[in-house]
Amino acid sequence: MSRTGVANPSHFADPDPRFPFPHSPVPTRCQTEPATFDFANGDRSGESRAATERRLARARRACSGCPIVKDCLLWALVNKDLTKVGIFASTTPSQRTALRKRMVDRLGPDWIDVLADQDQARRERAAAARHTPLTISQARIVRLDREVNGPMPKPLTPAQQQRNMARLMAGLKAA
Incomplete structure (x- = not known):
């Protein structure tokens, strides 16, 4: 039974369907x-x-080695109502608020739509690349790129992850 003007506690905010919650094949530390x-903010x-x-x-150390930390941060930033408390991708609620403000400054007030459009375009390019072979010129460029720049970079080592985490935290403190 529901009354007018009274919040329905059984209804929670739905996550943005354009950004699914990230999943990992192995259990993560947050699980x-x-x-x-x-x-929570001010939680002592x-x-x-x-x-x-x-x-x-x-919690930050646990997130630094997580295979889905990038997608987790994006999901947490996009779904503000679902992430008012808790650590997501090594960020506190106040840090995520600061990051959202920076996204507005960088991409505009509709930054979530901009990111969704970019992600959709990336997926479409990847799908087209699977079905459309490279032209001879493009294949030559890829081969030359590999010769000049070497193979694709290897996954980050724990030391590199720690260094990146330190840089992220320094950037968040500066914001």
């Missing part, structure tokens, strides 16, 4: 240890500031 990522849970910082650092 196996959800309490580590439970955090009776802990000291140092204990809270240690808890946040533990």
Whole structure:
């Protein structure tokens, strides 16, 4: 039974269907240890500031090696109503708010639509590439690129992931 003017607590915000929740073939740390990522703005849970910082650092370390961290951050940024609490892709709710403001500055107020259009165009190009072979000129360019630049880069090592995490955190603190 529902009354006019009273919120319906059984209805939650739906995620944006253009950005599905990322999945990994192996369980991620946020799935196996959800309490580590439970955090809200100003949440201290009776802990000291140092204990809270240690808890946040533990969650950030867990995210730094996650195979879906990039997609997780995008999903968390796009689905603001679903990510008001918790650590997603090593970011706190206030950090995600700052990142959303930067996205508005960079791409405009309809930044979510811009990202969805870019993602759709990328998927269409990838699908077309599977069905349309390269021309002789394009194949030569690819071969020359491999000769000059070498093979595609290897996956990031844990040390590189840690360095990138430090850079991300420095950028978030500067924002």
